[in-house]
Amino acid sequence: MDAENQTNIMRLAEKYGREQLIVILGAADVEGAEISAETLISGDPSFAGPLAGVQLGLQVYHILEPELKQYIPEDVYQEKLGIFEIAVDTQQIGESLARLRQQ
Amino acid sequence: MFEGKFVVALGERDGVPGLTMAEVLRAAGAEVVSQVTECFV
Amino acid sequence: MSNPVIKAFAYLLVHTPEFIRYGSKPWREMQHRPDLDQTLSNHQRSFEEAVRYPPNQVFLGNLHPEDLSGWPLPWWKNPVPEAAAEGAYGHFVDQELFYGYLKASDHFDLVWLTPEFTKRIGRRLQGHALFMQDDLHRLGEGKPIDDIRQAIDTGGSLPLFHRGECIGSFQRHHEEDESLQARILMENLMTKASGALVVRDLLQRSGLKQSDPEYLISCSEEAVGDRYNRGGGSMAKAVGEMCSLLNASGSDIKAFCAGPIYALVHGAALVKAGVHESVIVFGGGCLAKLGMKFEGHLKHDMPILEDVLGGIAFLITPDDGQSPIIRLDCLGKHAIGDGSSQQEIMTSLVARPLEKMGLGLTAVDKIATELHNPEVTVPQGSGNVPLNNYRLMAALAVLRGEIERTGIDDFVEQKGMPGFCPTQGHVPSAVPYLGHAAEAMRQGRIKNVLFVGKGSLFLGRMSQLSDGMSFIMQKNPALPE
Numbered sequence: 001m002d003a004e005n006q007t008n009i010m011r012l013a014e015k016y017g018r019e020q021l022i023v024i025l026g027a028a029d030v031e032g033a034e035i036s037a038e039t040l041i042s043g044d045p046s047f048a049g050p051l052a053g054v055q056l057g058l059q060v061y062h063i064l065e066p067e068l069k070q071y072i073p074e075d076v077y078q079e080k081l082g083i084f085e086i087a088v089d090t091q092q093i094g095e096s097l098a099r100l101r102q103q
Numbered sequence: 104m105f106e107g108k109f110v111v112a113l114g115e116r117d118g119v120p121g122l123t124m125a126e127v128l129r130a131a132g133a134e135v136v137s138q139v140t141e142c143f144v
Numbered sequence: 145m146s147n148p149v150i151k152a153f154a155y156l157l158v159h160t161p162e163f164i165r166y167g168s169k170p171w172r173e174m175q176h177r178p179d180l181d182q183t184l185s186n187h188q189r190s191f192e193e194a195v196r197y198p199p200n201q202v203f204l205g206n207l208h209p210e211d212l213s214g215w216p217l218p219w220w221k222n223p224v225p226e227a228a229a230e231g232a233y234g235h236f237v238d239q240e241l242f243y244g245y246l247k248a249s250d251h252f253d254l255v256w257l258t259p260e261f262t263k264r265i266g267r268r269l270q271g272h273a274l275f276m277q278d279d280l281h282r283l284g285e286g287k288p289i290d291d292i293r294q295a296i297d298t299g300g301s302l303p304l305f306h307r308g309e310c311i312g313s314f315q316r317h318h319e320e321d322e323s324l325q326a327r328i329l330m331e332n333l334m335t336k337a338s339g340a341l342v343v344r345d346l347l348q349r350s351g352l353k354q355s356d357p358e359y360l361i362s363c364s365e366e367a368v369g370d371r372y373n374r375g376g377g378s379m380a381k382a383v384g385e386m387c388s389l390l391n392a393s394g395s396d397i398k399a400f401c402a403g404p405i406y407a408l409v410h411g412a413a414l415v416k417a418g419v420h421e422s423v424i425v426f427g428g429g430c431l432a433k434l435g436m437k438f439e440g441h442l443k444h445d446m447p448i449l450e451d452v453l454g455g456i457a458f459l460i461t462p463d464d465g466q467s468p469i470i471r472l473d474c475l476g477k478h479a480i481g482d483g484s485s486q487q488e489i490m491t492s493l494v495a496r497p498l499e500k501m502g503l504g505l506t507a508v509d510k511i512a513t514e515l516h517n518p519e520v521t522v523p524q525g526s527g528n529v530p531l532n533n534y535r536l537m538a539a540l541a542v543l544r545g546e547i548e549r550t551g552i553d554d555f556v557e558q559k560g561m562p563g564f565c566p567t568q569g570h571v572p573s574a575v576p577y578l579g580h581a582a583e584a585m586r587q588g589r590i591k592n593v594l595f596v597g598k599g600s601l602f603l604g605r606m607s608q609l610s611d612g613m614s615f616i617m618q619k620n621p622a623l624p625e
Contacts, residue, residue: 001113001141002141005113005139005141008137008139009111009113009137012109012111012136012137016109016136020107020108020109021108021109021110021111022104022105022108022109022110022111022133023110023111023113024110024111024112024113024124024128025113025115026112026113026114026115026118026119026120026121026123026124026140027115027118028115028117028118029118032115032118032143036113063112063119063124063127063128064119068104068131071104071105071131071132072127072128072130072131073130073131076126076127076130076131077127080123080126080127081119081123081127084119
């Protein structure tokens with residue numbers, strides 16, 4: 001995750017409170033999503049960015065997770081995200097993020 | 104899920120861009136306080 | 145009016161491992177990790193290793209993208225036996241030789257090299273295929289090492305290295321002007337030198353006389369300018385001058401990574417309109433992108449694979465009855481009002497240009513998109529960019545009822561290709577396949593290819609918009625079926 005974005009999220013977590021902030025990811029694949037999620041939950045795994053060693057413990061989801069789908073109006077989902085249900089394994093993304101959230 | 108929460112949309116150019124995520128999340132009733140799109144190449 | 149054609153093309157790789165330290169990411173990291181310089185040095189590839197690297201051989205035309213599909217992984221551990229530094233489509237220049245061309249491109253005494261090093265590279269330059277006589281004159285005699293050291297210590301200069309030894313320095317050209325600091329000027333001059341090399345190669349391949357080219361368009365990634373105009377340009381004219389194209393002028397097109405596609409469309413439009421009879425579109429290499437994913441490579445104990453500058457050059461002329469044509473009547477553009485979702489982007493850039501030709505996604509022979517080498521990007525967690533894009537295109541084909549969901553993998557395999565290009569920003573944006581496509585068209589193997597380039601405008605913080613452009617290149621209709 002870009003260092004600037006890490007800093008921005010830290011600032012927002014401070015402003016709104018860690019419990020109140022939810023980060024939603026739009027990564028193109030599972031691995032990218034996992035790295036971003038790990039950064040925001042338990043610290044930058046590359047130990048390079050502002051979140052190196054910082055455990056924000058934020059709530060992190062991916063926009064394509066089945067768990068989120070129920071909140072999004074069906075027509076909006078199909079129009080804006082429907083292509084991804086075909087292109088990627090949204091189930092796998094959901095399972096992977098859920099695992100990281102449980103840690 | 105979004106009741107009383109503040110949402111950050113972290114999009115990706117070859118995934119779901121931030122603008123699209125913000126549109127979708129607002130339609131879901133979320134208060135989106137920040138959205139960006141990252142590009143890694 | 146007839147269609148403009150791509151009459152010739154050339155590609156270039158320059159091995160610059162000791163410039164990785166000046167790439168954007170390594171440079172920023174080194175400011176707070178002083179040991180990183182040594183670590184990066186310990187993970188450099190030799191020139192021979194870079195030459196034998198299968199994706200580099202594809203880029204230079206000695207292999208085709210299809211050859212990579214079956215190539216054993218990891219590619220960096222499975223070199224091409226007896227690989228040549230001379231490719232069917234272009235040259236692979238080593239770092240030492242490139243220093244010669246860098247100095248030869250220098251009109252402002254920005255590059256200081258020791259006399260011994262200067263002498264050595266002077267000899268090598270004269271024997272090289274892309275050498276021009278004026279290069280020797282600009283090489284000069286070199287600067288004493290004491291002057292070089294002083295410039296580095298107190299003059300804002302940056303050390304230049306070869307085989308671990310400091311052999312020179314790169315100067316700033318103004319004490320206060322941010323745009324004329326050493327690193328910016330280095331970035332610009334490296335683009336100029338590599339751009340000049342690939343254009344010189346293009347001229348040799350095309351058989352054009354130096355007086356023939358009328359216009360150059362640069363789609364490179366740099367910002368040539370000064371404190372009053374940070375991105376003034378014109379890299380195009382500077383490179384044209386390096387190639388002694390005395391009848392040409394030029395200008396630069398900036399569109400982030402989609403630059404090459406935009407530049408080709410603009411160049412083709414100039415030719416079709418009869419404004420110019422020969423237009424050269426080129427992109428020099430990008431210093432800033434060297435070592436961008438170095439962390440991923442170090443983590444997996446790989447050599448730093450982003451150790452090369454890439455160059456691209458294309459010659460556009462009126463229809464010659466044999467070269468592939470550019471269908472300016474079937475362009476894809478991502479308009480401001482087109483929306484940012486992948487459905488909308490892919491519809492604009494993939495579906496619509498094909499629709500204009502009366503074709504569906506399944507009817508085009510090949511689609512070339514962002515062709516970044518996944519072996520570079522995946523270790524850093526940046527994903528397989530071409531594959532992600534091809535899967536989205538396949539998904540679009542499903543949504544449009546052209547294929548079934550079960551046909552996605554076949555679509556990706558038939559219409560797509562593995563990524564093979566260095567992560568040089570604009571360079572991987574679809575056009576690395578142009579040479580391969582042109583050759584396949586002349587041989588009658590394929591008929592049409594869609595080239596899709598995407599640009600991340602939001603990176604410049606002026607617009608949140610996505611961007612892209614696409615065009616169809618087609619086998620010349622005058623050739624037999």
